[in-house]
Amino acid sequence: MPGITREEVAHLARLSRLELQAEELDHFAEQLDVIIGAVARVSEVAGLDVPPTSHPLPLTNVMRADEVRPSLTPEQALSGAPAAEEQRFRVPQILGED
Amino acid sequence: MNYDDAMASYDPVMGLEVHVELGTRTKMFCGCSTTLGAEPNSQTCPTCLGLPGSLPVVNAIGVESAIKIGLALNCEIAQWCRFARKNYFYPDMPKNFQTSQYDEPIAFNGYLDVQLEDGEIFRVQIERAHMEEDTGKSSHIGGATGRIHGASHSLLDYNRAGIPLIEIVTKPIEGAGVRAPEVAKAYVAELRELIKALGVSEARMDKGQMRCDVNLSLRPHGREKFGTRSETKNVNSLRSVERAARFEIMRHATVLDDGGTIVQETRHFHEEDGSTTAGRIKDNAEDYRYFPEPDLVPIAPALAWVEELRAALPELPRLRRARLQGEWGLSDQDMQSVLNAGAVQPILETIAAGAPADQARKWWMGELARRANESGTDLSEQPITPGQVARVCALVAEGKLNDKLARQVIEGVLAGQGEPDEVVAARGLAVVSDDSALGAAVDQAIADNPAIADKIRDGKVAAVGALVGAVMKTTRGQADAARVKDLILQKLGAA
Numbered sequence A: 001m002p003g004i005t006r007e008e009v010a011h012l013a014r015l016s017r018l019e020l021q022a023e024e025l026d027h028f029a030e031q032l033d034v035i036i037g038a039v040a041r042v043s044e045v046a047g048l049d050v051p052p053t054s055h056p057l058p059l060t061n062v063m064r065a066d067e068v069r070p071s072l073t074p075e076q077a078l079s080g081a082p083a084a085e086e087q088r089f090r091v092p093q094i095l096g097e098d
Numbered sequence B: 001m002n003y004d005d006a007m008a009s010y011d012p013v014m015g016l017e018v019h020v021e022l023g024t025r026t027k028m029f030c031g032c033s034t035t036l037g038a039e040p041n042s043q044t045c046p047t048c049l050g051l052p053g054s055l056p057v058v059n060a061i062g063v064e065s066a067i068k069i070g071l072a073l074n075c076e077i078a079q080w081c082r083f084a085r086k087n088y089f090y091p092d093m094p095k096n097f098q099t100s101q102y103d104e105p106i107a108f109n110g111y112l113d114v115q116l117e118d119g120e121i122f123r124v125q126i127e128r129a130h131m132e133e134d135t136g137k138s139s140h141i142g143g144a145t146g147r148i149h150g151a152s153h154s155l156l157d158y159n160r161a162g163i164p165l166i167e168i169v170t171k172p173i174e175g176a177g178v179r180a181p182e183v184a185k186a187y188v189a190e191l192r193e194l195i196k197a198l199g200v201s202e203a204r205m206d207k208g209q210m211r212c213d214v215n216l217s218l219r220p221h222g223r224e225k226f227g228t229r230s231e232t233k234n235v236n237s238l239r240s241v242e243r244a245a246r247f248e249i250m251r252h253a254t255v256l257d258d259g260g261t262i263v264q265e266t267r268h269f270h271e272e273d274g275s276t277t278a279g280r281i282k283d284n285a286e287d288y289r290y291f292p293e294p295d296l297v298p299i300a301p302a303l304a305w306v307e308e309l310r311a312a313l314p315e316l317p318r319l320r321r322a323r324l325q326g327e328w329g330l331s332d333q334d335m336q337s338v339l340n341a342g343a344v345q346p347i348l349e350t351i352a353a354g355a356p357a358d359q360a361r362k363w364w365m366g367e368l369a370r371r372a373n374e375s376g377t378d379l380s381e382q383p384i385t386p387g388q389v390a391r392v393c394a395l396v397a398e399g400k401l402n403d404k405l406a407r408q409v410i411e412g413v414l415a416g417q418g419e420p421d422e423v424v425a426a427r428g429l430a431v432v433s434d435d436s437a438l439g440a441a442v443d444q445a446i447a448d449n450p451a452i453a454d455k456i457r458d459g460k461v462a463a464v465g466a467l468v469g470a471v472m473k474t475t476r477g478q479a480d481a482a483r484v485k486d487l488i489l490q491k492l493g494a495a
């Protein structure tokens, strides 16, 4: 399996809105390569007859009734926010839209 | 260039994406309430805020509603499907992804037949209907009129984040030609009626419960390959859907005729003048990194459940309209007026309360429609109930009111003077058919109009109308006209 490239890391960083320096790109490419390599070993074990899975348990249709449960209070909801204003989460300027 | 010129050169192809907010009590993946208008961030929990360690669980009614919509759109229902994460970094989703469905929608390959204004049926093919969740609401601070551009920061209310959405996507709509804008509007209108009939959402476009994106491209006549499309986002009324499609047809045609090229981009629709302006350019870098949602297990609707839901589907709105038109004996045009006035439901309920169909229609399409029109309100919002209208009809049928008096009773009810019977009592409105009470008025009318009376005596019975009119005038409209006529003819020996 080909390793993860510097360009791929740059693309991911852009999608994640992360600003990475040149040396960081190299650094993360190397680290991610190791992680992906480790995960890739799974495919060596799983033959073509084993379909990829998204969930470890063979369950389907786990659903709940449409019944209201108590929500957090606005104070609780906002307690972890770095900034709040008018009982809302305050976020920095949003770029790249409109 | 005018519209006809544009259509002489080009053939429009449309794709419509409609988002419907379901009317469930709780969100799609948590038990937070979905009630509109609650104070900011009062309907959130660790799950819909995307806090670590929280786990989503699917709302059963959300899945049921999705299947109902799929079935009503003649779709196949997936025997097994999953949710997927649509990853993007924008603060309207606190999780940094939206839980949606990707290559395994719960419903696919359907169609919806829509009726155009001249009665023609146009079949719109449905690509898919899938389940997802709504985003939070952002307000942008510091810029001009709440736009992102120029804003210093934004504020987020996550009450809406996680409310169940069904996204319904059409296949490319081809062959509509000149009528493309009309087809777009008719499709969204029919879809809205269908959603309402299924009872899965109120589908109020003015409240954002149903929102439409209009994708449109042009190609020269005879060419098979689609042109480059534009995606006009959030077109939120039926009229706007039609206007947006028309505006984009004109804009594309103008650009293409000048030898220009259409850029693949999102467009913003402006309600004030029906125009669109450029938004984000869609280069192919858009990359949501979809992957199956590991926190949710697959949905595998049992065949028996699906068939049960299919059997319980309501009559399709289009067929129901045709049936009612037949039952009420209306022409296409009259039925269209009833539909335009939003009078179907009030008329049905008035009939259910005992009134004959023609009487029920007469009141709702006459006095009440006029009043709704003048005040710019919905017919259903008038301060009178179908039961009250039916009672007025009954009083007329019993001969206790004539048409003129009935009108006054309706006015009284609308003015908040109580039930029809109370208005009748309070205003002393009742048809006078008692012969002794009418006798004097009849004698007076005969005495006042000797020439007419002679004509009637000579057998010209048609002249009686003038004398009946005179009696109605002196009794201020309260006389029973039929009885008055009989009395006059009797007294003049012409009966």
Ligand SMILES: [Zn+2]
Residues within 6 Å of the ligand: B027, B030, B031, B032, B043, B044, B045, B046, B047, B048, B049, B162
């Ligand atoms: Zn929640």
